[in-house]
Amino acid sequence: MTADAQYALTQDQLDFLEMIRQMVVEKVTPRAHDIDESGEFPQDIRQLFADHDLFGLPFDEKHGGTGTGELMLCAAVEEIAKGCASSSLMVACQDLASLPMKLHGSDELKDRILPRMASGEWLGSFCLSEPDAGSDPGAMRTRATKVDGGWKLNGAKNWITNSGVADVYVTFAVTDPDVKFSRGITAFAVMADAEGFRIDALEKKMGMKGSPTGQPVYEDVFVPDENVIGEVGKGFTVAMQTLDRSRLGIGAQAVGIAQGATDFATEYAKERIAFGKPINQLQGIQFKLADMETKTAAARELLYKAASLAETNDPKLGKYSAMAKLFASDVAMEVTTEAVQVLGGYGYVREYPVERMMRDAKLTQIYEGTNEIQRVVIARTLA
Ligand code: COS
Secondary structure (H helix, E strand, O other): OOHHHHOOOOHHHHHHHHHHHHHHHHHHHHHHHHHHHHOOOOHHHHHHHHHOOHHHOOOOHHHOOOOOHHHHHHHHHHHHHHHOHHHHHHHHHHHHHHHHHHHHOOHHHHHHHHHHHHOOOOOEEEEOOEOOEOOOHHHOOOEEEEEOOEEEEEEEOOOEEOOOOOOEEEEEEEOOOOOOHHHOEEEEEEEOOOOOEEEEOOOOOOOOOOOOEEEEEEEEEEEEHHHEEOOOOEHHHHHHHHHHHHHHHHHHHHHHHHHHHHHHHHHHHHHOEEOOEEHHHOHHHHHHHHHHHHHHHHHHHHHHHHHHHHHOOOOOHHHHHHHHHHHHHHHHHHHHHHHHHHHHHHHHOOOOOHHHHHHHHHHHOOOOOOHHHHHHHHHHHHO
16 A cells, blocks of 8 residues: 555545535635634534534544544644634534543443534533643542442533533543542543533633633532443543544644645735735745745645554554644644744734734644643653
């Protein structure tokens, strides 16, 4: 098999991707500025995605999804992120939040929850980080104590995507404080309407403003036994295996942001006149654009390689998804910074999209594991 064959999408998938591309150009990109300015979760885009089966992308056909696999999911997230990173996070987060259930949930739990996520009727949220446990989730303090028929959860999470708009919050809590923390954690599916569950104030952020980030709080929240995900005490592994896959979505976002910024700067440089000619005829600008295109293409290749490993459950997946996320997000930051530079003064103002892309790119270096954590994950595979 050639390397190319590993990354190939079928003709049906390419047609689907072309439909997404057109939809993003016509309906999502024109909304991106207002979404960023208002900081409101775009329910219209959510509905658009649900109508066009985009929430089905992370799911197999048995659970109402498209069954099109990781590469197609990455390509779709990338295509959306070219126009609006916040909107792409809706699809990526649906993957993140459902992965614990897809990988470890009981058949009953999967049948109950996944089809409603695949249709877009329900949104999901992944609640691992806490105020004092971000890079080190094994230090979490949220507790789950056994009661008749289920568990009672108490504690608080932090920096949680889809806060306030999700219907199911996949929550990790300590169930056995007497063992080393990472071995005493369990994953639970907590429904948004559970008594004692609430979201405290949402964060005011630098970027990705259309995606609400907040602090779920649990006060004696009862979770029935049937909502335990995987084995009691094995939640840390559930979280790690989830992140090994979900980081592909962040890599895809980063590639999309970088390509969106490169495309915009390229078009701008054709029109902008300086010293009597379009600036794309100046070597200083040409070199910038060439580097932006090259780095983005390299990031995409690494991402698609990692996505192809996910499709075959290859043991190298964790290493490659960490490398793809690390490399693509650093590229997104570099490329968007250069795009601002190509536009000069126009790049620094909100009338043009590249400063938003630069702010959005920053988060891809931080969430689902900072890039320093990705390096830890990669280095461990070398030891
Ligand atoms: N897949 C499966 N199991 C894994 C795993 C993986 N990728 N990584 C670790 N584990 C298991 C280990 O095998 C170990 O299992 P046992 O207890 O049965 O031996 C357990 O998890 C603990 O592993 P370890 O001791 O390596 O845990 P650490 O606390 O040292 O974890 C890292 C280190 C950095 C890998 C981890 O803390 C991490 O990924 N942090 C970043 C978290 C993150 O991305 N947060 C962002 C917020 S979520 S959006």
